[in-house]
Amino acid sequence: MPIIQTEDLTYLYGVGTPFEKTALNHINLSIEEGEFVGVIGHTGSGKSTLLQHFNGLIKPSAGRVLIDGKDIWEKGANRQALRFSVGLVFQYPEYQIFEETVYKDVAFGPRNMGLSEKEVDIRVREAATFSGVEDSWLEKSPFALSGGQKRRVAIAGVLAMRPKVLILDEPAAGLDPRGRDAILDRICDYQRTQGTTVLLVSHSMEDIARIATRVLVMDKGSTAFYGDVSTVFSHAKELLSMGLDVPQITRVFMRLHEMGLPVQPSIYTVEQGKNEILRVLKERET
Amino acid sequence: MTRDITIGQFLPGDSIIHRLDPRIKTLLALFYMVTLFVAQSAVGLAISALFILFVAVLAHIPFRMLLSGIRPLIIIIIIAGVFNMFYIPGHALWHFGILTITREGIGTAAFMGIRVIFLILGASMLTYTTSPILLTDGLDSMLSPLAKLHFPVHELSMMMTIALRFIPTLTEETQKIMQAQKARGADFESGNILRRAKALLPILIPLFVSAFRRADELALAMDCRCYRGGEGRTKLHILRLQKRDGLAVCTSSLLFVIVLTLNFVLPHAY
Numbered sequence: 001m002p003i004i005q006t007e008d009l010t011y012l013y014g015v016g017t018p019f020e021k022t023a024l025n026h027i028n029l030s031i032e033e034g035e036f037v038g039v040i041g042h043t044g045s046g047k048s049t050l051l052q053h054f055n056g057l058i059k060p061s062a063g064r065v066l067i068d069g070k071d072i073w074e075k076g077a078n079r080q081a082l083r084f085s086v087g088l089v090f091q092y093p094e095y096q097i098f099e100e101t102v103y104k105d106v107a108f109g110p111r112n113m114g115l116s117e118k119e120v121d122i123r124v125r126e127a128a129t130f131s132g133v134e135d136s137w138l139e140k141s142p143f144a145l146s147g148g149q150k151r152r153v154a155i156a157g158v159l160a161m162r163p164k165v166l167i168l169d170e171p172a173a174g175l176d177p178r179g180r181d182a183i184l185d186r187i188c189d190y191q192r193t194q195g196t197t198v199l200l201v202s203h204s205m206e207d208i209a210r211i212a213t214r215v216l217v218m219d220k221g222s223t224a225f226y227g228d229v230s231t232v233f234s235h236a237k238e239l240l241s242m243g244l245d246v247p248q249i250t251r252v253f254m255r256l257h258e259m260g261l262p263v264q265p266s267i268y269t270v271e272q273g274k275n276e277i278l279r280v281l282k283e284r285e286t
Numbered sequence: 287m288t289r290d291i292t293i294g295q296f297l298p299g300d301s302i303i304h305r306l307d308p309r310i311k312t313l314l315a316l317f318y319m320v321t322l323f324v325a326q327s328a329v330g331l332a333i334s335a336l337f338i339l340f341v342a343v344l345a346h347i348p349f350r351m352l353l354s355g356i357r358p359l360i361i362i363i364i365i366a367g368v369f370n371m372f373y374i375p376g377h378a379l380w381h382f383g384i385l386t387i388t389r390e391g392i393g394t395a396a397f398m399g400i401r402v403i404f405l406i407l408g409a410s411m412l413t414y415t416t417s418p419i420l421l422t423d424g425l426d427s428m429l430s431p432l433a434k435l436h437f438p439v440h441e442l443s444m445m446m447t448i449a450l451r452f453i454p455t456l457t458e459e460t461q462k463i464m465q466a467q468k469a470r471g472a473d474f475e476s477g478n479i480l481r482r483a484k485a486l487l488p489i490l491i492p493l494f495v496s497a498f499r500r501a502d503e504l505a506l507a508m509d510c511r512c513y514r515g516g517e518g519r520t521k522l523h524i525l526r527l528q529k530r531d532g533l534a535v536c537t538s539s540l541l542f543v544i545v546l547t548l549n550f551v552l553p554h555a556y
Contacts (some may be wrong), residue, residue, distance in 0.1 A: 083468065091461065095462075095492055098487065098491035108467075108470055112470060158469070
């Protein structure tokens with residue numbers, strides 16, 4: 001059974017005003033447990049709106065959202081409990097920090113869950129370790145930290161709820177390359193060790209190619225593609241026409257393929273590219 | 287929640303009403319309110335009401351927007367109406383203990399109610415069809431004689447422009463923060479007043495932090511573009527009166543004259 005499923009999910013903005021707009025148009029999607037889904041799409045393609053449907057922050061105008069097979073807008077469904085099992089990290093999450101100390105801010109989620117202080121403490125320390133929040137920061141004011149450090153605190157605040165599904169909206173936006181890699185690596189580690197289902201929005205095709213197992217492409221409120229990384233990046237032409245991109249290495253191999261070299265065009269990491277070149281060279285020798 | 291507030295909202299468009307000079311429009315909105323209060327006869331009030339509906343049609347304002355502008359105030363109108371019904375002396379229709387409803391009371395209540403509704407519509411017609419920037423531009427220009435008395439006209443209008451400019455930004459920000467805290471299980475809807483007030487802290491603190499940050503950044507950006515207050519500052523769009531502004535003034539005056547004449551010709555509604 002898929003962990004996230006949507007049936008004809010449709011969402012309209014500003015119904016009844018001149019600003020009415022279809023943000024999501026009949027989305028049918030099913031995401032299996034344990035997947036690492038990279039979500040890409042042009043600004044305004046409906047990515048963020050779609051993600052906010054998965055933990056019940058937005059009510060669909062039509063259609064259904066099923067988490068673990070249960071319709072989340074069914075009568076009597078507990079959406080607060082749902083938000084603990086589908087953790088959502090918003091864009092620039094550091095702007096939602098409000099407590100006096102880092103520890104208290106990370107503990108906000110677990111405390112809302114009604115856990116005992118002992119359990120909260122375990123969760124906070126565990127989440128801090130996972131997202132790279134150092135012990136020495138815990139008693140500091142979060143407003144004294146740097147931007148990248150605050151970002152980690154905010155991510156820890158969601159991880160501390162131990163969600164079954166973790167959704168991150170551009171977690172690396174606005175960070176320097178090192179901070180970016182650090183955050184993405186930590187999310188990867190977390191996904192691998194915990195078996196969590198992760199949905200991650202990113203504008204960097206390289207990052208998606210490196211860490212995701214599947215790719216979801218949104219375009220004008222519809223799902224354009226959903227599939228394996230290599231399958232999706234083999235639709236380079238369509239992606240480019242949507243104002244998106246493919247990884248640089250994919251473009252190199254597509255061009256080599258066009259030039260008549262016997263390489264596969266659907267290469268999306270440098271590592272794969274190296275192996276492919278070695279394979280072709282070896283074939284030539286024999 | 288915040289999306290339902292429609293008073294003061296601007297609906298972009300290119301109708302003749304939209305293109306009227308903001309100064310003229312502001313003055314005519316006030317003039318229309320005066321007209322409403324001058325109207326004493328039922329016919330006069332009906333003509334005034336039709337007038338603003340006609341303006342709404344000209345400005346392409348959907349009927350539903352007009353209704354949604356009144357909705358938040360309907361309770362106040364009803365309460366005022368009930369008081370009018372009981373307190374106006376006259377021909378009694380119904381007794382209950384010390385309470386008496388008179389025919390005059392019902393008449394006044396209805397008349398007042400309609401008057402207040404169209405008062406709101408008149409005011410919202412101004413904000414529906416004038417962008418906040420133009421509105422403050424108009425105020426700036428109308429208040430400019432006061433600058434001779436060392437009244438900080440430019441500073442005041444700049445403050446208003448900035449404040450208006452940031453209403454949608456902060457509304458959006460509030461919504462975003464609310465969603466983010468809800469995603470961490472915050473609950474704004476249950477518990478007693480004290481708990482609910484406390485539940486607002488996770489919204490208010492980030493909102494204040496970000497408002498201060500934005501103010502800081504804006505000040506810096508204005509500094510970078512050499513903003514030095516109003517002295518010697520010129521305008522990109524200079525407000526100039528057009529023929530249509532004259533037409534609007536004439537139409538409004540005509541309405542006023544008709545309403546005033548009807549007061550003498552027809553019996554008063556109450």
